[in-house]
Amino acid sequence: MKDITPFKSFTPYSRQSISEEDKTCVLEALNNPLITQGKINEAFEKALANYAGTKYALSFNSATSALYALYASLRALELGDLESFYHSLVSKDTNFKTKSIITTPITFSATTNMMIACGFKPIFADVTYDGNLDPLKCEEILKEKALRGEDDVIAIMSVDYAGNSVNAKAFKELAKKYDIKWLSDSSHSLGARYIESTNDEGIKIGSLAYASVFSFHALKSITTAEGGALLSDDPKLYEMAKLIRSHGITKKELYHSDQTTLGFNFRLSEINASLGLSQLKKLDSFITKRNELASIYDEAFKNNPYFYPLKTKGLSSRHLYPILLDPKYHCAKEDIVKRLLELNVGTQVHYKPLYDFSFFKDYKPKNEHGLLRNAEDFYRATLSLPLHCNLEKEDIKHIASIVLDVFSEFN
Known part of the structure; x- marks a missing residue:
């Protein structure tokens, strides 16, 4: 093996960035009379809606709850x-x-877990080269169902993989053509924009689909430690989700209230919301830095013989920095990951196709092999490298050098 200089200390593929200002805001929230169901949460929801360009934003204790x-x-x-x-x-x-x-199928399991919890049957469609849901494959499913006289599909749920927007125009057209809803799990993409042409400033993620969900988990664009949000322009959806979030109870005057339906406690605390509100003010600077760091990777990895970086369109939030390995390195991926760990470089794989998990065996694609070729190839090829705002440009250069040296050992 080569004599490679390890990174200065272990760095995971992602990490939260918390400032002294963030800490001050949290302490101020703790000193307030109300640390739940107060004005800070309302301010956070209003700021989210204003940022994304939607009428409504509803905060939750997790994106899963949302x-x-x-x-x-x-x-x-x-x-x-x-x-x-x-x-x-x-x-x-x-x-x-x-x-x-x-x-x-290329997503975290919460996307589909909550479908099943709500009585829906997930139908997995294949992905494109960038890991995003393929609208053409979705339409193939819709056409086949139409030919059989089946009208069970109520929606398409896409995921902005790694912070890159899906083809919003195509999904909007599909939703209109087949009279279904386009939903977006935008957990990776807060702060990103969908751009159709080079002269287009773009549209912020969150306002494109009928409804969108964001995650504020510690490793996302901004964090509330744990948390999430549901954004939409539909007042009926908003009011229903609001009831579900808080026990199905509607407050009236004084101590009078009414429970009109079943509900849960999915609320975000004032403490979490105060952190989110502080972080939201820095979101654009976070996205700018992530893209600057990613561009250093891009340059360092240009024309290398081992892998290629995931291509982006529009303005990505750069939640992840995935690379796609040349097929001759697929079998060595686990050993490459272990070697990088020895050198203090943490990586992760996003994601194993959901239908390959035991729980989802009944939802395997209805084809000869029970799998989707692009999704399987993507899983074998992908590896996420460290990218977060606690890293500096020289750090990225060092990590890039380590990665290239490690791959050369397996050449």
Whole structure:
């Protein structure tokens, strides 16, 4: 093996960036009379809606909770009310037909877990070269169903893989053509923009789809430690999700309230919201730095014989920096990861196709092999390198050098 200088200390593929200003805001929130259900959360939601360009933003204790509220509200709107939705989950009445949502297998399991929790059947479609859901493959599924006279698909749920927007124009057209909803799991992409042409300033992620979900997990564009949000322009969806978030209770005057439906405690605390509000002010500078660091990787890796960086379109949030390995290195990937760990460079694989997990075995694609070729190839090839705002330009140069040297050992 080569005598490679390790990175100065272990760095994971991502890490939160917390400033003294953030800490001050959290301490101020702790000194407030209300540390839950107060004005800071309301301010955070308003700031999110203003930033993304939507009418409504609803905060949650996680993006997973936000996804549940979205799927449940979507089904409730179709059935008429939340009571009908909850009844459909436990009823054996055949009038409640199972509905489906087309989605990507290259995502974290929460995207699909919450579908199943809300009684939906996920249908996995293949991805494009950038890891994003392929609208052409989605339409193939919709066309086949139309030919069979099936109308069970209610929506498409895309995921902005690594912070790169999906083809928004194509998904909007699909939703209109087949009279379904386009939903976006935008957990990776807060701060990104969808750009159709080089002269286009772009549209911020969050305002493109019928409804979008953001994550504020520690490793995302901004963090509330744990947290998430649901954004939409639909007032009915907003009101239903609001009920689900807080026990199904509607507050009235004084101590009077009414519980009109089943609900949960999915609320975000004032402490978390204060951190989110402080971080949101720095979001654009975070995105700028992530893109500057990514461009150093891009230059260092140009024309190397081992792998190529994932190509981006528009303005990416650069939540991840994935590289795609040349097929001759696929079998060595695990050993490469171990060698990088020895040199203090942490990596991760995003993601194993969901239908390859035991839990999702009943949702394998209905084809000869029960798999999707592009998704499988993407999983074998992808590896995420460290990229976060605690790294500096010289750090990225050093990591890039380590990565290239390690790959040369396996050449």
